[in-house]
Amino acid sequence: MAYQALYRKYRPKTFSDVVGQEHITNTLKNELSKGKAVHAYLFTGTRGTGKTSCAKILAKAVNCLSPENGDPCLKCESCLSVENGENTDIVEIDAASNNSVDSIRELRDRVAFAPSSSKYRVYIIDEVHMLTISAFNALLKTLEEPPEHVIFILATTEVHKLPATILSRCQRFDFKRIEPDKICGRIKYVASNEGLNITDGAAALIAAAADGGMRDALSVLDLCASAGNDITEETVEKVCGMAGGEYLNELTDCIKKHDTEAALMLADRLYNNSVDMQRLIGELTSHYRDLMIIKTVKSGNKPIVCSAAKLKKLEEQAEDYDIRDIMRAISVLQAAAGRMQSGNRRCEAELTLLKLCEPQLSGDIASLEKRVTLLEQGAVRRPQAAAAEPEKTEPETSAEPEYDDEIPLPEPPDVSDNTAAAQNTAEGVSAVPEAQWSEIMRVVKTTCPLIHGVLNNSRAYIKGQYLLIDAPNSQFRSLINGNNGYYKDSIRKAAHTVLGVTYKLGPYKAAQKNEESDPLAALADKLKNFEIN
Template sequence: MSAVSYQALYRVWRPQTFADVIGQTAITQTLKNALVSGQTSHAYLFTGPRGTGKTSVAKILAKALNCEHLTDGEPDNTCASCVAINEGSLTDVIEIDAASNNGVDEIRDIRDKAKYAPTQARVKVYIIDEVHMLSTGAFNALLKTLEEPPAHVVFILATTEPQKIPATIQSRTQRFDFRRITSSDLEARMRYILDDKGITYDDAALAVIAQAAEGGMRDALSILDQVLSFGDNHVTVDNALAVTGGVAASELGALLAAVTGGDTAGGLTAVAKLLALGKDAGRLIEDLIEYLRDLLVYQQAPALVAATDAALRDEHFKPLAETLSGDRIYQMIAVLNETQQQLRLTNHPALYLQVATVRLGATSASAPAAEAAGAAPAELAQLQEQVTKLQQTVAKLRDGQAVAPVAVTPKRPKTSPQVNTAKLNPILAAATKADLAAVRDIWPDLLSMLTVTKRAMMKISNPVAASPSGVIVSFDYDILVERAENDTALMTELEAGLTRLMGKELSIVLVQKDAWPKVRKAYLASHGAPQPTAKPTAPSVAKPLTDLFGDQVTIEDN
């Protein structure tokens, strides 16, 4: 096969039916049902990250609308209309790139031509990609057509930035939000393609590619194409790491083991070696942060990391998880996050990496003393003073002198974060099961919008109640509640992302997981929940109290 005739994997394996689309089952099933029942819309808005199937689904929908032998909502890909659309020769299906055709004149031209009936197909379909690039005047011109659409025209708008689409346009379309494709789905698709082509591969290599693709099928197949070219049609971990610029987990573990063990020189040598091999400095920092994130998750919920087996493949992982405290890992992530910001503004990444390595060693060296004492600096000073007094007492006893008892101040017990009932109660008063379901539905997408560091902190959070104006989120540990509440940037980013995904402003209130049942019980008790009473003499009738917290609460009516 000549180089000219070769087609990239993402083009060869582009989905041709709804069943071929990976990771968007809710969307494809909804569209199939609409086609079967004849309840299709005149305009659709497909939103989501790049490479998640927006344009592919738009073309499949265009085929289904014009297919001569539609079966269960699926185009047959054999009729004249389907074949022409697949070949790009059907003039009634028009694809437009709004990035280069974003003016008023282009959209007016579309509006004028849309009035004419299709020449070959049943339905004329306009697919406008990157629609957010249209100018204000172009949006106004498009709005007129969407308000009074001809019966034979369907518009499919696709964008990666829905927040830039005017509300007047969005309200006249059916919106479908495409999600990032999970790593397991990406790996399964690549495995299917490689098996079909008879190419050998390592499962761990597919995991590396899926991680680098960040939820985009097109990106995953493009990287796989590069790995195949680099490795002579064999997919190995080393080749995948070489193409993506990633670092093997064993090398990351060795680097962290060196700096946490006091061998800063060894850590510097490891960094120099990785840079000499051509590893990207920014990617190295990101890989280190993800490794530390996995350590945190493993310490709190081992099953979550064990399920992916992503970070457990090197011999350093478990020893590091057992020896490093959560506070020390947080400090190391903070150092790396700061360095990550600095790398964006410098032409000398090696210098900043070396400084970060030394700082990691210094952080690790200063931590053991405090951890061994189990106290804050003020408490350490207090303990040292008590030790001095005890030593003086022992010396006096040895000399036979009378001594006064030494007052030992007990260590202050840790207190749980105070629950802010003033913020919680208004949310609880209006909380509904539907609001909670809506928030839980977009919660994974919200976390994926955060930086790696902030995502690591929010991994073990969970929405437990929601109303039209706010969300209550529980954390498994007190320390995470305190850190999140004190992280203004995190809270701002969370609320901004929630507003973007939900289409309305919502406040976020944090609560510790163990405190949540008590808060819930106290609220219900103060708003009419049943209290322990004597056994009723008449038959009781249970009736709903409210639809709070996502489950049914009942009250006895005697």
């Protein structure tokens, strides 16, 4: 005998065998036990939840010669003929391939004939939402007033596509996703009957991958059984092309530490191991969803499908995360999943990891909130108040120059000279930390490589609302003071990205010791700067 897939071999034969849909099976059993079968049923729900199986059981039950509390007996002549595929009074129609108005007209003509050997002629129309509008219109009258010997059972995964006139003529049953613990129980039952050794963690992982569908769960189990009789979590991860729990934990830690290089290298390893990038983004979304549940649901019964060891690891990881960071990560990952339907999936996954590791590169609301939080925590240096600057006595009608006059670098104060120390403090000049200036240079390199080369080995300082740049390259002044504002904009935007503040730019010149200032030379420098801008 040819091999039969597990989901077909273990398809329920009675309402009592159906798992996870008790709210439907109990209602149908009560109706049939009281002899109140209606002329049209509508079964709707996600894939693999038992719609077609219940339709076939219902077709057997209404024609069963010895029903048992609404269930078919599976022993009478009618039940056996259905099981053997010999009953011509039960007709299954695939609406996806028979969706024309001509197909429905042919069906309408056949409805008038009485059943050959059963009490009812049952028509099961699967994927009924695929019918055309004309086909629906042709079915309306027959569906509203069919002959007494005819029962229609419509099944669909997209009930919103059905016309209201069809919905109003049917008794509707909504199939829900099957709970993970019930899927786990069914998987263990099937594995035991098939002589397979499966761990609790592997069963939980299959249940999570099935997303509430029993057929998908049994298909995954069938695939795992091909790899061997001993099924572990590693077996399921390999067969399904999953990244694996350890990789997800490592990737999440990289994002938390803002370690972009490690995250991208890990994604490259997973890609080389044939992990689908779209599945990786989906698994990472589920991982962050689990962290969100742990942070928000304080009761012991959390809606998370995983082993006890993985739950403990998730709880440890959630302690280091802020709920706002988790929500931002989920938003970024959800948006990336939508864009992965077309284009380069690997590139999209890497861009997503880059945004997660470096929120300053993203302009969405969640990223801006993250940057504001970093500012509040002092992670990014804020400029000193502009009020600390001495007032400028410039005419109101003249535009303020882009570049201020050069402000000398204050010399280290002599600890024995209190007057010098007070004077240097009053100047209000502070150096931009080297790490932040390097990050600004990295951003500038992506937008304007030319100015990045000119600013090599440069330093920056903040005085009030000015960002003062000390560049050893002599070309810096000529490029910045030219008519092309693109160079200045590149530096300003990069500084705003990293520091979160928009500064005016100015050159920086270190003070020279023991030299008397020349008032005329200083005035000439000021006039030169004003003329340039």
